[in-house]
Amino acid sequence: MTRILIAGAGIGGLTLAQALRRDGFDVAVYERDPSAQTRGQGYRIHVDADGNAALRSCLPPPVLDRVRATSSVNGDLVATLTPALERVYAQTFPDIPADDITHVDRTTLRRALLTGLDDVVHFGHPVTGYEITPSGRVRIEGDEGDLLIGADGVGSAVRRQLLPHAGVRDIGLRCIYGRTPIDGSLVVPEDFDRGFCWVSDGSGYGAGFATVHFRTPVAEDYVMVTLVATPERLGLPDERLYALSPEGLQDLVATATAGWHPEIRALIARAGAFFPITLRAGERVDPWPSGPVTLLGDAIHTMPPTGGVGANTALQDAATLAGSLRSAPLLEAVAAYERVMLPRGFDTVERSLAMADRMLPSASGGALS
Numbered sequence: 001m002t003r004i005l006i007a008g009a010g011i012g013g014l015t016l017a018q019a020l021r022r023d024g025f026d027v028a029v030y031e032r033d034p035s036a037q038t039r040g041q042g043y044r045i046h047v048d049a050d051g052n053a054a055l056r057s058c059l060p061p062p063v064l065d066r067v068r069a070t071s072s073v074n075g076d077l078v079a080t081l082t083p084a085l086e087r088v089y090a091q092t093f094p095d096i097p098a099d100d101i102t103h104v105d106r107t108t109l110r111r112a113l114l115t116g117l118d119d120v121v122h123f124g125h126p127v128t129g130y131e132i133t134p135s136g137r138v139r140i141e142g143d144e145g146d147l148l149i150g151a152d153g154v155g156s157a158v159r160r161q162l163l164p165h166a167g168v169r170d171i172g173l174r175c176i177y178g179r180t181p182i183d184g185s186l187v188v189p190e191d192f193d194r195g196f197c198w199v200s201d202g203s204g205y206g207a208g209f210a211t212v213h214f215r216t217p218v219a220e221d222y223v224m225v226t227l228v229a230t231p232e233r234l235g236l237p238d239e240r241l242y243a244l245s246p247e248g249l250q251d252l253v254a255t256a257t258a259g260w261h262p263e264i265r266a267l268i269a270r271a272g273a274f275f276p277i278t279l280r281a282g283e284r285v286d287p288w289p290s291g292p293v294t295l296l297g298d299a300i301h302t303m304p305p306t307g308g309v310g311a312n313t314a315l316q317d318a319a320t321l322a323g324s325l326r327s328a329p330l331l332e333a334v335a336a337y338e339r340v341m342l343p344r345g346f347d348t349v350e351r352s353l354a355m356a357d358r359m360l361p362s363a364s365g366g367a368l369s
């Protein structure tokens, strides 16, 4: 039986593992995190039509049912608002297919994707590199397989060895992410409850807001709160930003939005679990000779979250690779996958950068893309 090794039990790696196991491959996933519960950094992920199609094509029905059951109640709006909560732009999506999901929480999605994979996923096993054996197989972590997929995210160890020249750049924006638990006393602006809302004050600060209302009570409902700005606008170099406590980050967000609508300020005052993120983008790489090691998702085309498509693209990669492996011999399948994945991934990175330019023109000077 063909044995396939996957580095990284994130969104793309687990979705691929589900598809490959269903298709009769022998699969092993090696994950750096000590356990599935390690990271409390659940954030809201928008799932688009491509992401829904990929989930449908990769997941066995009980796993797909679990992903749906633990997703959020659907939204139907994307809007840009002023800090006074006046709409500048709004697009509604009235015809979302009944079976589609529009957004999920990353932690609950990951837990759902782990369904039935207990014997396949090895937590606490960071992959530091790989070795090609004389017979052309791949070895990691004392295990040997016919193919290795690096699905190990932005800092990918597999990418560093396979494509040492591939660059990932800091796009000059920082995001401070937090969440406000929804309880009976919290007033949530109506548009925030309908979908993703971007609020910008034209001075170099922008903030995204959206709710997660779980379809089943697997976790606490929340409003996602995320402030985006350059380090210069924040007035803090990275050493100081990353040294701040969650409360210190909350103060920073509260100060940046001090003149905004009282309902926004109240949301921020009651938010918690703040953490900072550096927004990064993968630089386009030329195709390389295909072999028994390939890459998927952020490990190859690292996506800034400004387009809301990084997870969707990783899901598409999983669906494309699983489909190729079903229909062609191993190395031909890898080559066919890479021919589709590479241009699609990097075109999507460019669109996400263009979106960052539109969201914060005063910060980027239109130079990101």
Ligand SMILES: Cc1cc2nc3c(=O)[nH]c(=O)nc-3n(C[C@H](O)[C@H](O)[C@H](O)COP(=O)(O)OP(=O)(O)OC[C@H]3O[C@@H](n4cnc5c(N)ncnc54)[C@H](O)[C@@H]3O)c2cc1C
Residues within 6 Å of the ligand: 007, 008, 009, 010, 011, 012, 013, 030, 031, 032, 033, 043, 044, 045, 046, 047, 125, 126, 127, 128, 151, 152, 153, 154, 155, 156, 157, 177, 277, 296, 297, 298, 299, 303, 304, 305, 307, 308, 309, 310, 311, 312, 313, 314
């Ligand atoms: C705040 C925020 C909001 C976002 N919103 C959206 C959104 O709305 N829609 C959207 O589509 N995308 C969104 N994204 C982007 C999305 O989360 C990523 O693009 C997506 O998770 C990439 O999936 P992946 O499987 O490639 O990598 P990941 O999901 O990052 O998984 C990589 C996995 O590899 C593991 N790993 C790392 N190094 C090693 C190693 N050496 N050995 C073994 N394992 C390793 C990691 O622990 C992790 O589990 C957002 C990102 C952020 C930060």
